[in-house]
Amino acid sequence: MVVAQHRPTRLLISQQAIAHNLAVVRQVSGCRTIFMAVKDNAYGFGLLPVSRAVLAGGAQGLAVAVLDEALVLRTAGIKAPILIMSLLDAQYAQACADQQVIVTVASLAWLQKAQHNLTGTAPLLVSLGLDTGMGRIGYRDRAEIEESIRFLQQHPTQFTYQGLMTHFADSDTVETDYFHRQVRRWHALTDGLPQPPMVHVANSGAAMYHAAEVPTDIIRIGTVVYGMEPSEGTMRPDNYLDQIERLESELIMVKHVPAGEGLSYGHTYVTPTAEWVGTIPIGYGDGLSRKLKGFPVLIQGKKCPIIGNLTMDALMVRLPGPLPVHTPVTLLGQDGDQRLTLTDMAQHTGIAPWELSIRFAERLPRKLVD
Numbered sequence: 001m002v003v004a005q006h007r008p009t010r011l012l013i014s015q016q017a018i019a020h021n022l023a024v025v026r027q028v029s030g031c032r033t034i035f036m037a038v039k040d041n042a043y044g045f046g047l048l049p050v051s052r053a054v055l056a057g058g059a060q061g062l063a064v065a066v067l068d069e070a071l072v073l074r075t076a077g078i079k080a081p082i083l084i085m086s087l088l089d090a091q092y093a094q095a096c097a098d099q100q101v102i103v104t105v106a107s108l109a110w111l112q113k114a115q116h117n118l119t120g121t122a123p124l125l126v127s128l129g130l131d132t133g134m135g136r137i138g139y140r141d142r143a144e145i146e147e148s149i150r151f152l153q154q155h156p157t158q159f160t161y162q163g164l165m166t167h168f169a170d171s172d173t174v175e176t177d178y179f180h181r182q183v184r185r186w187h188a189l190t191d192g193l194p195q196p197p198m199v200h201v202a203n204s205g206a207a208m209y210h211a212a213e214v215p216t217d218i219i220r221i222g223t224v225v226y227g228m229e230p231s232e233g234t235m236r237p238d239n240y241l242d243q244i245e246r247l248e249s250e251l252i253m254v255k256h257v258p259a260g261e262g263l264s265y266g267h268t269y270v271t272p273t274a275e276w277v278g279t280i281p282i283g284y285g286d287g288l289s290r291k292l293k294g295f296p297v298l299i300q301g302k303k304c305p306i307i308g309n310l311t312m313d314a315l316m317v318r319l320p321g322p323l324p325v326h327t328p329v330t331l332l333g334q335d336g337d338q339r340l341t342l343t344d345m346a347q348h349t350g351i352a353p354w355e356l357s358i359r360f361a362e363r364l365p366r367k368l369v370d
């Protein structure tokens with residue numbers, strides 16, 4: 001992967017904003033322990049910089065989707081607890097035990113298979129995943145859960161019964177029937193079971209909107225800490241969160257174009273009058289959606305619309321006048337009294353804010369700032 005260090009385009013991540021958002025979630029949910037979801041390159045913001053910022057800013061653990069993400073964190077020297085939230089093949093059980101990574105398990109058969117691969121030098125930390133209605137992964141049968149807990153307790157050199165979890169399909173909408181059905185199912189599956197050290201059920205939506213109804217001592221969250229309102233503002237205006245990212249670049253070319261000229265691939269934009277056009281070195285190759293055509297960038301505190309198709313490496317904007325090359329450009333973040341957020345981009349493109357952020361390409365340099 002190539003990171004473009006010799007180009008003025010970069011993604012700055014604010015440690016202060018991350019710490020602020022962590023504090024907001026802690027206060028609203030009353031949680032003691034936060035496992036921060038840093039899967040998929042920390043929702044696109046950068047696995048290592050974000051992991052360091054959240055651990056410094058108030059999270060106790062990290063949550064990933066695949067073993068490889070956990071291994072990158074351990075190789076980077078991160079010693080915090082790591083939870084793998086997806087299922088992995090039992091052949092990797094020993095690697096997880098070696099790295100002290102907590103795995104999610106959804107069947108007794110998996111435990112029996114893993115047992116053959118575990119030497120017992122360090123026990124495998126197991127969090128049992130329960131499917132209460134998400135329909136993705138997890139136990140659905142109480143008898144099998146009880147049998148699995150007995151199995152873990154009978155093999156203490158190989159396994160530690162570390163956690164019980166479930167995941168909500170619908171925690172961030174005004175309609176709460178489905179959420180409450182999952183809570184009832186959770187109780188039916190778990191009431192009276194031996195309690196492990198970690199019971200963790202709340203994602204961002206549950207932690208922000210349902211803290212009184214579910215256990216929130218330990219939570220697994222991503223979205224809110226990344227400054228994205230889980231309901232995209234429908235449950236709560238998004239002004240209680242700080243924007244963590246600033247995507248910036250500069251003008252690399254400025255020209256005066258006569259009326260009637262086509263711009264960019266396909267000439268979908270033709271200048272209606274003579275106008276000043278600026279070129280900015282960021283394109284869909286950096287992860288921007290091509291649906292951002294017409295969306296503004298900020299230059300000297302003013303909105304300048306993207307005109308013509310985005311190209312892989314650059315895009316063009318209409319300028320208010322003949323600005324100098326190297327004039328700073330803000331694609332996400334504050335400039336004067338204007339601000340652009342991922343939620344704004346989501347409204348323009350019809351793509352969810354977190355789906356826009358996970359597209360940020362490896363080519364964009366990411367840098368932690370205060």
Ligand SMILES: *Cc1c(COP(=O)(O)O)cnc(C)c1O
Nearest residue numbers: 037085167203204220221222223
């Ligand atoms: C991604 C994920 C989370 C974090 O969800 P947010 O809505 O971003 O807070 C929590 N739990 C599981 C199982 C996940 O896959």
